[in-house]
Amino acid sequence: MQGILKTIWKEKELRLQESKSAVPEAQLLRQIEELPVRPRHAFSKALAEKASLSGCSVIAEIKKASPSKGLIRPKFNPQEIAKSYERNGAACLSVLTEEGYFLGSSEVLMQVRACSSLPILRKDFLSDPYQILEARAWGADAVLLIAAALSSAQLSEMAQAAEEQGLDVLVESHDEEELGRALEIPRALIGINNRNLDTFEVSLETTVRLKQLVPSDRWLVSESGIHDRADVSRLRQIGIRSFLVGEAFMRKADPGAGLRELFYAVA
Numbered sequence: 001m002q003g004i005l006k007t008i009w010k011e012k013e014l015r016l017q018e019s020k021s022a023v024p025e026a027q028l029l030r031q032i033e034e035l036p037v038r039p040r041h042a043f044s045k046a047l048a049e050k051a052s053l054s055g056c057s058v059i060a061e062i063k064k065a066s067p068s069k070g071l072i073r074p075k076f077n078p079q080e081i082a083k084s085y086e087r088n089g090a091a092c093l094s095v096l097t098e099e100g101y102f103l104g105s106s107e108v109l110m111q112v113r114a115c116s117s118l119p120i121l122r123k124d125f126l127s128d129p130y131q132i133l134e135a136r137a138w139g140a141d142a143v144l145l146i147a148a149a150l151s152s153a154q155l156s157e158m159a160q161a162a163e164e165q166g167l168d169v170l171v172e173s174h175d176e177e178e179l180g181r182a183l184e185i186p187r188a189l190i191g192i193n194n195r196n197l198d199t200f201e202v203s204l205e206t207t208v209r210l211k212q213l214v215p216s217d218r219w220l221v222s223e224s225g226i227h228d229r230a231d232v233s234r235l236r237q238i239g240i241r242s243f244l245v246g247e248a249f250m251r252k253a254d255p256g257a258g259l260r261e262l263f264y265a266v267a
């Protein structure tokens with residue numbers, strides 16, 4: 001890990017300590033007890049169900065900015081975006097909660113939870129089981145775990161904490177070594193990130209190459225850099241059924257219309 005990723009990670013560490021003192025774990029647990037019941041593993045179920053109904057399923061991302069692209073969506077109304085995604089066939093939502101570079105927050109996730117019934121992924125740089133409880137308390141159904149930044153022991157500790165809360169985990173890899181460790185996590189959704197988080201370079205060939213190493217009983221999600229119908233058909237051709245897309249939708253006036261056009265429009 002190097003560059004901006006390293007910086008993000010250090011800043012997250014500091015924020016984590018602040019959050020832990022501002023909202024002690026016991027308080028999060030009380031909040032969780034008071035939540036309306038949500039089905040366990042709603043996220044992975046929705047991905048599979050939508051794919052079997054419609055051929056593929058989309059995790060539609062809500063993000064205002066990113067370290068590689070800067071400000072992506074200056075006029076940012078998360079609830080409007082979520083509703084538009086839902087109307088246009090998204091299976092699940094991905095909500096950035098990282099504050100420094102993606103300009104996300106817990107509030108964004110809670111706002112989206114309040115207006116949408118779709119399963120939500122907390123997209124962030126997580127390293128501590130406390131953050132899994134946060135995700136659950138804010139209303140998420142799944143968390144992202146980044147294999148490049150977590151040891152095997154950390155991955156299983158985090159996955160265990162998520163399992164206890166009924167949350168799914170999407171373990172993200174972008175090379176063979178990371179994928180090997182992702183596959184050791186039982187039940188984990190396997191994310192292949194087409195973007196190298198050190199260099200920000202994007203290549204769909206990452207999915208093509210790594211997919212061959214994934215047993216057919218694991219659910220695969222191709223993430224990042226999916227922009228046009230040629231990208232989608234390239235990935236569908238090799239058997240990818242779930243896609244995580246952010247920027248291509250965030251740059252459209254109506255993000256949901258972008259989703260429909262990319263995945264479900266009749267040619």
Ligand SMILES: O=P(O)(O)OC[C@@H](O)[C@@H](O)c1c[nH]c2ccccc12
Nearest residue numbers: 193223224225226244245246247248
């Ligand atoms: O905006 P894109 O290129 O469609 O990518 C979405 C998503 O895959 C990307 O935001 C992402 C993938 N892995 C991450 C880890 C942290 C933050 C963000 C990400």
